[in-house]
Amino acid sequence: MNLSISKNRIPFFKAILHVVFLYPLASLYVGAFYDRLGADPVEQVIHFTGMGALNCLLISLLVSPLAKLFKLSSLLHFRRMIGLYAFAYALCHILNFLFFEVQFDLILFVEEIFKRPYITIGMTAFSILTALAFTSTSKIRRKMKKHWQKLHNFTYLIALLAVIHFYWSVKSDVTEPLIYFALYGVLMTLRYDSLRRWSQRFRSR
């Protein structure tokens, strides 16, 4: 079986991915606007975009192990895009909270960020993710040289913070957040070797 993706097919697959990531978001807001998301559309849009961001983050972390496993380096062409969708969903998540939950009560918005540990940690994750999103272009990547990889390894931290944010936000039953912890654990285990190398280099300096 030949699994390689020829270079000229990449735009085609990218277009498919755009649809996969944009369609749920678009239908979410259409549904929210027309009151088709149940009794509380606000809760729905916040939860949906939050889960979407977390799912995108974990999928982006799955790309390189998959590329290694199938010897399919062309998969890496899609990683940046998935990461940027994680950023887009996370941005929607926060804007939903600001627009629809606290409804532009900026004092309340800022207070909540600093007073509630789960929001503080979520906001921290988002800040780092923003830095990654803005340094994601090829041009900046070339300019940053080896620093780029160091910065973008923070994606492991972002995903961890996002899972903790989810865990702390849950009211009682924590099964679902625990599943996400497990998924995160698996994704980290898959890159155990490179993480070890990375930390050794860190310590030997």
Add this chain to the structure above:
Amino acid sequence: MLIKRSKTTDLKEHQVTDEKLYLERRQYLKKMGFLGVGSLLSGTTVANVFDLFGDDSKTDVFKQRDLNYQIAKASTEILTPEIKVTTHNNFYEFGAQKNQPAELSQGFKVDPWQLKISGEVEKPFTLDYDDLFSSFKIEERIYRLRCVEAWSMVIPWVGFSLADLVKKAKITSKAKYLAFETLYDPKQMIGQRNRRLGGGISYPYIEGLRIDEALNPLALMSVGLYGKTLPPQNGAPIRLVVPWKYGFKSIKSVVGIKFLEKEPPTTWNILAPHEYGFYANVNPKVDHPRWSQRSERRITTGGIFAQNRINTLPFNGYGEEVAGLYRGMNLRKYY
């Protein structure tokens, strides 16, 4: 001359969500298919798989009866539409997600029912299903409901004063508190047999009131809403409604009321004592550890732009009637 007096529960045109559109919701979310992994693992998965081929409308719907009652005076507040009152519920016995109780409770049997009144009373007694509707004066009351999660509704309840029931019980001098208990029936209540669906709380659900709170005229034993008997997801056949306290105090599907000398342990207070107190009076000055209680979102009709945030009032706006109960108490300590 014909004077048309509209019932308080009659909705104006603009308050009505098109029900057909509304019920499309499940298909809608399914189509988007981007929910968390939990939805893949949910106990309702099997049902959902069949739903893809079947039709939601085929599931049996619980039958509500019309009630006779004294109509309330018209309210100045816009009522939350019935469809939202009956599809947005925290009733973990039927699933911890807001839409689950309406979906997982329709086969719930409420007749026969027994509500046992016991403890520090001269005359313990039991109310059977029919007694719930015939023993006391049944009236409509339009109350605000403020959930501890910072959303609220306005609901036309039908029921009787808890005080009437307490009087009938002839309490002894030792009766200082009441403990209410929800039905424990894991066969009927999926949340009680599946820990994940049940949100990980311990069952049966227990709530409590101080005796003077129970005697306050606002405290209501509700047997209906919007002119009909309660649907299961709202606590059929009988539930408590204490409008100046957070919603979790208003225990559903009650089978026992026991009069006690000491404050009873209550479900959410046991689970997370620093988050949910025994009193749980609505108080904008005392935050939940994880969110502010200063304001709330009123659930009304309309889409995402119609969900207005309003300031939360002390005792949910019923301070005139109930603040006296707590005079001299530190409400920060007794939250």
